[in-house]
Amino acid sequence: MIGDIRALLARHLPDVEVRSVTESGHGLDNEVYEVNEELIVRGSRAADPVATRREVDLLAAVRDLATVAVPEVVFADYEQGVIAYRKLPGEPLNLHPVPDPERLAAPLGRLLSALHGADPGELRELAPLDRYPAPTLLVDAGLDYRDVERHVPYEQRPLVEKFLRGTPPDEPRSMRFCHNDLGAEHLLVEAATSTVTGLIDWTDAAVTDPAHDFALIFRDLGPAVFEQTVAHYDLDFDETDRARVLFYARCALIEDLAYGLSTGPRHYADAALAHLAWTFG
Known part of the structure; x- marks a missing residue:
């Protein structure tokens, strides 16, 4: 999947130089990678464009509710089920x-x-x-x-x-x-x-x-x-x-x-x- 992430970044963030891509975790539904130690890219094992779009909208709503930091989406690729956000502190x-x-x-x-x-x-x-x-x-x-x-x-x-x-x-x-x-x-x-x-x-x-x-x-x-x-x-x-x-x-x-x-x-x-x-x- 690392090759796919590099292609996604080239398409959505063409000005970002990709220096490193490392796997930072995986679960039943997703794989998570860290790019340049500052960007988190999470890809769904089974892409669902509707679910991905709903999650992006949900995160926007949650940012107005939550009393702690939550992910702020940098880009999303709905067809591939990928969401990217700046790495949060901690x-x-x-x-x-x-x-x-x-x-x-x-x-x-x-x-x-x-x-x-x-x-x-x-x-x-x-x-x-x-x-x-x-x-x-x-x-x-x-x-x-x-x-x-x-x-x-x-x-x-x-x-x-x-x-x-x-x-x-x-x-x-x-x-x-x-x-x-x-x-x-x-x-x-x-x-x-x-x-x-x-x-x-x-x-x-x-x-x-x-x-x-x-x-x-x-x-x-x-x-x-x-x-x-x-x-x-x-x-x-x-x-x-x-x-x-x-x-x-x-x-x-x-x-x-x-x-x-x-x-x-x-x-x-x-x-x-x-x-x-x-x-x-």
Whole structure:
């Protein structure tokens, strides 16, 4: 794909001298490259011109909502499913842990207040409605667990298996605009100062249960940071919301463990195992 990126840059940014192109990550849907250590170029594995155009429009709308830096599109090639933006400051939190994660809570609370407080009706054309039901998530988690059970420490398996035998939570009272994939890999930070510097990868943004955003904070940063984030959240949040957060966090951890042990980078599995105790405890 590097050759394709050079051709794209020659077409869309003819005045830019391409000195280096390096792969900086990949997922189920996308490949990401860094150009000249200053430009991020993300290409879809299956180009969808309509989806790419919608994401470009969504990023423009999100820049007016978010309280942290988000990608500003430099160019997009809709037919090839490619979006390019200036590299944001900071490093991914999952690869660069901060010494004081509780300092992340206040900016995360303000960010979620801004996103979830937006009028979801105004964003429905850009962010689809996501009503994936909790019972189906629980079934999916059970199937994933069958594939990874042998990798889970023996003494921790009862915690996971008790959860999988449980009852899914009630459906949410309302649906809100969410990032919908707020894992540590998408949070950019300045590690030395424990500062949030940006939020990337908005491809899964949707109008959905706001507990999904909190769930990945719980999974990746732990219950203390989660509770402090809620303390800085301006919208209603009660015990039924907490129940859904915990449910989604557990499903997401099992999913990441399965992904990291199959087709994904191993660090997803390592993080899932490291966070299993606080997520299922």
